[in-house]
Amino acid sequence: MSFNTFGRAFRFMTWGESHGPAIGAVVDGCPPGIALTEGDVQPWLDRRRPGTSRFTTQRRELDEVRILSGVFEGRTTGTPISLMIENVDQRSKDYSEVAQAYRPGHADYAYDAKYGFRDYRGGGRSSARETASRVAAGAIARLVVPQVRIRAWVEAIGGEAVDPANFDDAQIDANPFFCPDAAAASRWEEKVDAARKAGSSLGAVVACEATGVPPGWGAPLYAKLDSELAAAAMSINAVKGVEIGDGFAAAALTGEQNADAMRPGADGPAFLANHAGGIAGGIATGQPIRLRVAFKPTSSILNPVETISRTGEAAEIATRGRHDPCVGIRGVPVVEAMVALVLADQALLHRAQCG
Amino acid sequence: MSFNTFGRAFRFMTWGESHGPAIGAVVDGCPPGIALTEGDVQPWLDRRRPGTSRFTTQRRELDEVRILSGVFEGRTTGTPISLMIENVDQRSKDYSEVAQAYRPGHADYAYDAKYGFRDYRGGGRSSARETASRVAAGAIARLVVPQVRIRAWVEAIGGEAVDPANFDDAQIDANPFFCPDAAAASRWEEKVDAARKAGSSLGAVVACEATGVPPGWGAPLYAKLDSELAAAAMSINAVKGVEIGDGFAAAALTGEQNADAMRPGADGPAFLANHAGGIAGGIATGQPIRLRVAFKPTSSILNPVETISRTGEAAEIATRGRHDPCVGIRGVPVVEAMVALVLADQALLHRAQCG
């Protein structure tokens, strides 16, 4: 079953394929009276936009968003907000090879197994182009929780991580990698260039931090904040792992090492550590929310790989055309958007139950 | 907002606290006509039951399940199946210390921040005792997808991993650690005993594999199979990380290394690797589904930790009483149950949309 809606109180649904006329999102449940114009959404889309450096796909999309409903005289009305982005640079000329053989790592075989056929042009619905809709919806989510600051960055590319000692917030938007470590950014430039020229691709880890989340957002168990964030992050194309706080590292600790001790603070507890990533029992503690997200390397590579055809015969396939050498890079604004969408939802849910 | 239901077509809801009279689950949407008695559920509960070795909590619960509805003459009727397990060994005598001060790592502070107060007896709703309800519901889920075999095991305790070369399926149920490597089990015995005697605790990694999942189950994007499994696993108490397939390791690979090449097989493709953990584009490929789940160390430890009281004053707290020295161990049957519940749901959803 196709489920293209996310959220419980603040909800959004996305639609659209890589090579259709347009993509879009509909946001439902947004509080009324929030100032909103296209100008509040566009900057976030521009940040995700392809073709801005040689390290992303060369597809030229303007990603101009239109708001088609739900806003009157510059304010949200409380009714559904329809967002549309036209696709302008689809090149669907020649997909005969992809139509006939399955690209390993891509959704090709699985879609055919599920649906019997697929829109093979640029990956159809499975294309990361869909994430523009999330970024647009996420821009609205940010306005619902203005007290929260969300920032993500690339923490590692191809196994090469930033040095925490070099972390500089100002660097994140100063290089094409969303890299907070200027020295690492230089090394990545070489690394990603090499992969790009070789027709190869690289995986990446994206880290994200949300500050300003008040203690109490979240819920026990099946809507644990950890669980909602994990579902949100894992719903992004190419994501295969999620950690909250110390994540897998916590599994190697003792209870003493992992305890986030508290002292009396100015306003609630002053925590001495944040192994839990700001969430205990599924509920925010008021500390920064921290998560890490693993992106696999882009499955589109120039080097031919063994595969089978639609009719089950042996074949080889190499992905021609435009692609991101490291899809994780453009994952940064998408992870931020998904975190914003989860937090806006949690803010409304908390208000519903706890006033 | 409290959300205690999981699933879309095959759904379950759990209720109950650690020290209430009982806990339970209601399963809704189960297909009719499936043979079901308490005898189909009890063995899975026995496997999770506390007090069976010195490596788990010494709380003595029989965990006897009763089926209160939804079954007639030994078969499911298609109506809600109510499962109840009485709590028999609650010792609520003295929780005054926990009532007054927040145990770091526990849900204590967050619950108070959200709800204004909390049931402090044994952790109330945040107790891992709730997972018995999941295991009971999961037993029914297994019957819905009898073609699927699900097995989980502990892969590492306190950072010490099994040796893949020693992997022996038969070992998993032959030691108190669900450990597939007999040599590792011996070392863990010592390690967990030491932690237990020191009043400390250890984290663990649980791995899980589901075979027999046909290609096509799952869905694109917001109900990606990866996303559903991540939400399910992350909803378990003490879980802070989830990986599908290679997970974070994939982020360090190149596209060539990560490609799961295919050759013609007897029945569909024969894959040459399974970096993707059996899921591409959110949809099962027919390969084994593989995931890894990180459990933090049990937050209950005997060594006093700095904290604050309900009224915001400096305090120290040490958890007395019974606890699991490594909560990840009993996480094994819980992870299996959650995977079964997700797959039963996906089986029905796939049938709904694709016939």
Place this chain on the structure above:
Amino acid sequence: MSFNTFGRAFRFMTWGESHGPAIGAVVDGCPPGIALTEGDVQPWLDRRRPGTSRFTTQRRELDEVRILSGVFEGRTTGTPISLMIENVDQRSKDYSEVAQAYRPGHADYAYDAKYGFRDYRGGGRSSARETASRVAAGAIARLVVPQVRIRAWVEAIGGEAVDPANFDDAQIDANPFFCPDAAAASRWEEKVDAARKAGSSLGAVVACEATGVPPGWGAPLYAKLDSELAAAAMSINAVKGVEIGDGFAAAALTGEQNADAMRPGADGPAFLANHAGGIAGGIATGQPIRLRVAFKPTSSILNPVETISRTGEAAEIATRGRHDPCVGIRGVPVVEAMVALVLADQALLHRAQCG
């Protein structure tokens, strides 16, 4: 697909069959800190309880409710509230006739058509016994919206209506028919007695009014307050019609006749009429919410009716045993409960979106 959950923010799920060991409901999403004991629920159950007059089924159920979770020290904790009522007077001795042939008007044939078989004892899941669970859950809903007063009554039995001129609120609980018109109650006594003695049954119309609902609750379109109330009422056994405000009578009016004109009032508008039943555009106007619900006559009758057997042969069936001669009478507390459940849900939803 079986869906046994109702509500979006304040949700409840029911389980149980007429002749199983127990029935129950689980309420999820209830705000924390509300004073709640069994004593708050029991009076409402007592009002619906069978066997209290000769005009209802003679089944003797105590309908004693137990709260199994979600309450601590007399207050709701914000976690699921599990309510259980044991069945004590099931007489399952002889259902061989019902097992073999379909009772017209009952769910027998439809259940078999859907599920392949059915729990035929007392109607199984389709028995109105399930409504006890709704009344229990509704008692909690009332506590969530204490500013709202909900009262329902029987407006007509077998086509004989109360006289609005005789309407006396105090009468409603003073006769076994929840009849606000003492004269009508006398006539109904005779009428229902005659039907009962003849082994026949009668339909009824239940009216309900909720006062104190603030303007703004509800929502446009797919969750219109009219729509939520209609779904709630129509989900009750034997209900086949719902009207909000003037309902079908409005279809015979002109726009002038149907307009609920307004004048300036002390606190918001003073309405000159309430054709709309307190709802405009799906949203409460602050006027009393008014609805009417049609209950068909109890399908269980002593007079034999033509039918077919499970194997498709011609048969005759007469329902022996205990039944309500007019199921609409005991529908009064059930309609009230459903209205309370909808309004509690809407209260939380409104708070979520509009603060």
Place this chain on the structure above:
Amino acid sequence: MSFNTFGRAFRFMTWGESHGPAIGAVVDGCPPGIALTEGDVQPWLDRRRPGTSRFTTQRRELDEVRILSGVFEGRTTGTPISLMIENVDQRSKDYSEVAQAYRPGHADYAYDAKYGFRDYRGGGRSSARETASRVAAGAIARLVVPQVRIRAWVEAIGGEAVDPANFDDAQIDANPFFCPDAAAASRWEEKVDAARKAGSSLGAVVACEATGVPPGWGAPLYAKLDSELAAAAMSINAVKGVEIGDGFAAAALTGEQNADAMRPGADGPAFLANHAGGIAGGIATGQPIRLRVAFKPTSSILNPVETISRTGEAAEIATRGRHDPCVGIRGVPVVEAMVALVLADQALLHRAQCG
């Protein structure tokens, strides 16, 4: 809370306002492989289109639908289907009066009470223009259940009903009233004309029948087929009442009169009556599904009505501009669409649970 999605397995969401640039719907969960082009949707929209006779609003909308996603090479792909209809004849010039005072019967006051302000141009989101989106989505729903035939008609206008003896299926699309009785259509012509010229409006009753629904679709209790249909119908603008089968008339019958007796039939039971409207216990019996829907008179009337202004002062308001003298007439294709949407959903849900 705004909820603009309907359905559980086959779902749709609508967006858009009367005077925005466009309106639309997104259909999610549609099975793959169904032949679909704009040509399958447009005829149903044309049937609902305004301005085709003097008995509907004179707003001139082409209602040309575009399919923006979810279809590839003329077949549904299983991913979301985005439908968009541009608004071309919005005349927003002068809404100053409506902006300042509340039109009785309209959503004006309630929207302001809920959201604090409103898009007053043409009723904004509360305009019946939204129903075009439903009709478009409903056209796709019909393709999911091709075995079902759905037809609706106007049964009464302003209290004047058709004569069942004159019922002629062929008449329904032969007059501007969807009236199956040619004689009644003549009388209505005069009646509606008179109302139109007087600046008044009339209510109407729409009846609908769905044949070909197999026994077994539907579900007990909270998703009773009666309940789903009632929610669907009641979600339509101006609807205030719903009946399944005999509805309120059943409340005046005895059990004997209301019993739908059965005899052995060629394929399942041959029913001797259909008081239940084809649904027993919430599940289809295989008989025709029958429902009746009450539309109140259009609230927009030329005659001035007493009201209050936004600031609470006494005022008078008369609705100028274009409107339907009897909004129930164009309700016919909308009721059909909603019934199709419910049945498509139920078809998939039944398949999910019962194979």
